[in-house]
Amino acid sequence: MTARTPKIRLAGVRKSFGAKRVLEGIDLDVPAGESLVVIGGSGSGKSVTIKCILGLIRPDAGRIEIDGDDVTNVRGARRDAMLRKFGMLFQGSALFDSLPVWQNVAFGLIQGRGMKRNQAREIAIEKLAAVGLGPDVGELSPAELSGGMQKRVALARAIAANPEIIFFDEPTTGLDPIMADVINDLIQTCVRRLGATALSITHDMASVRKIADHVAMIYDGRIVWTGTAAEIDASGNPYVDQFVHGRAEGPIRMQVRSI
Amino acid sequence: MHLIAAFLASIGRGFIAFATATGRLALFTGPAVSHCFAPPFYGRVVLRQMVEIGYYSLPVVGLTALFTGMVLALQSYTGFARFNAEGAIANVVVLSMTRELGPVLAGLMVAGRIGAAMAAELGTMRVTEQIDALTTLSTNPYKYLIAPRLIAGVLVMPPLVLIDDVIGVMGGWIIAVYKLGFSSGVYLHNTVNFVQFNDVFSGLVKAAVFGFLITLMGCYHGFHSRGGARGVGQATTHAVVSASILILLSDYVLTELFFAK
Incomplete structure (x- = not known):
């Protein structure tokens, strides 16, 4: 591995479900230690891209x-x-x-890595503290938690084993703006503390501005723009401009029937 | 001519759908069974499933057996009294319970209770991405979710059916002694003398096979559930229906193997 080798590289990744072509040749590099956010509308292939990398879906x-x-x-x-x-x-x-919550956080350590339950429990409580949750929350069932707390627990579970790469799939969906900002802050802090490479997918521009070093825009199964987070407001790309400003008019056509 | 072509096309579609479903089931069953014999083994999960399938099914299976034994005694008496053969009631009850009704009725009741619950649980896990989450946590879903359920189903159904047999015989004994006026000692003597090892053993083998089929169908339909709440509902229905049909089908095949001359 050379110094220039990206942590994650996708080259010409294609995926169809029956006649529906979702990915039409994705090319993407994520440098080590950086946070790349992939933006794009619903159904543009963001989640499928992540699932292909994880091997949950075969390209x-x-x-x-x-x-x-x-x-x-x-x-x-x-x-x-x-x-x-x-x-x-x-x-x-x-x-x-x-x-219970603590076993959710410790799951990968106990089942995936064979760690002793007591040791895994200590790590779980430590990770819950890192996302602002007390040890008492560890004894609760996930159904007893609010949406924001569930996201925090999920974040604690994602970082429990100190991974080299962390994926965030729509991390702020369904949360109020304040809780969304709290989650964004936690993501930023956790990723920096671990020195991990992060790949996030979202259509929340507040998230993008907070957690991204680089941004890639996906449309119609292809990456149509990449750049730094600072460049996003002056990208000169009509797809990115339309998405950033949330305009119905533009090159991105939503599949809706006229009334 | 056009109607004939449409008719043949519908037969062809049905056949292709059947072949596809059979192939998918085979592709699921192969790794599911192989993971039962390869470490790591999740002992806690197996135990939890054994309690769920065996212990919590006892009331419903026991009640079914009790009333089935009672009805058997009543109906046999009605028929045999015409030929002065009332003494054969104990034989009919014990033979019917151990060979057929015990395992089949327990299987159908457990299919309704456990098969449906498994399909609903795994289906919900599928649509809420919990199964994908397992994979990302370095845990094989076949090993953690499917294999423990299959192992528990095969291990726990035979003892459940054995208890079911005893309760069924007891149901017959209650009717024979307290309603039909049989001697308790003679009834029990006839029961114990008539039943043979093979009668009970064949029922227990059937129970193990039914346990495998119920858990396999519950897991298969739940694991492949798609499309939100509706998909989970369909998976639950398919799990119960397919397990019930397979129980009756395999019951015939196993009876042929054990008792055909």
Whole structure:
């Protein structure tokens, strides 16, 4: 691996579901230690991109590299080793209903890495504290928590094993603006503290401005613009301009029927 | 001519759908079973599932067996009294319960209770991305979710059916002694003398097979659930219906294997 090798590289990644083509050749590099945010409208292929990297969805074509290693169709022990580098915060938090909060946070440590329960519990409480939750919350069931607290727990679970790469899938969806800002702050702090590489997908521009070093815009299954977070307001790209300003008129056409 | 083509096309579509479903089930069953024999084993999860499938099903399965034994005794008496063969009631009850009704009725009741619950739980986990979350936490969903349920189903159904057999025989005994005026000692003597090891053993083998089929169908339909609440509802229905049909089908096949001359 050279110094220039990106942490994550996607080259020509394509994916279709039946006749519907979702990814039409995604090319994307995420440098190590940086935070890249992928923006785009609903159904533009953001979530599918992340799931292809994690191997949850198998791409039809293209190449995915982590630290320079081709992991496109990796299986078995190599896939397990690859997944140990990742933490992921899901859009709906995806906490396990049947387990108390601390076991949710410690799950990857106990089941995935075979750590002793007592040791994993200590780490879980430490991670809950890092996202502003007390040890008493650890004993609650996820169903007893508000949406914002669930997101915090999901963030604690994502960082529990000190991953090298963290994915954030719509981290502020469904939250009020203040709680969304709290989550953005936590994401920023946690990622910096870990020195991790972060890949986020969102359509919340406040999130983008807060957590992004670089931004990529996805439209119609392709990356149509990449740049730094500071460049986003003067990108000169009509797709980005329309998205940033939230205009109905522009090159991005939403699939809606006229009334 | 056009109608014939449409008719043939509908048969073809049905056949392709059946072949696709069979193939998907086979692709699911292979890794699901292989993960039952390869470490890591999640002992706590297996135990939790055994309690869920076995212990919590006892009341409903026990009641079913009790009333089935009672009805069997009543109906047999009505029929056998015409030929002065009332003495055979104990034999009919114990044979019917151990060979057929015990395992089949317990299987159908557990399919309704557990198969549906498994499909709903796994289906909800699927649509809320909890199964994807397992994968990202370096945990194989087949190993953590599917294999423990299959193991628990196979291990816990035989003892459940054994208890079910005893309760069913007791139901027959209650009717024979307290309603039909049989001697308690003679009834029990007839029961114990008539039943053979193979009668009970075949029922327990059936129970293990039914346990496998119920948990497999619950897991398969839940795991492949799609499309939100409606998809979870459909998965639940399919799990119960397919498990019930497979129980009756495999019951015939196993009876042929055990008792056909």
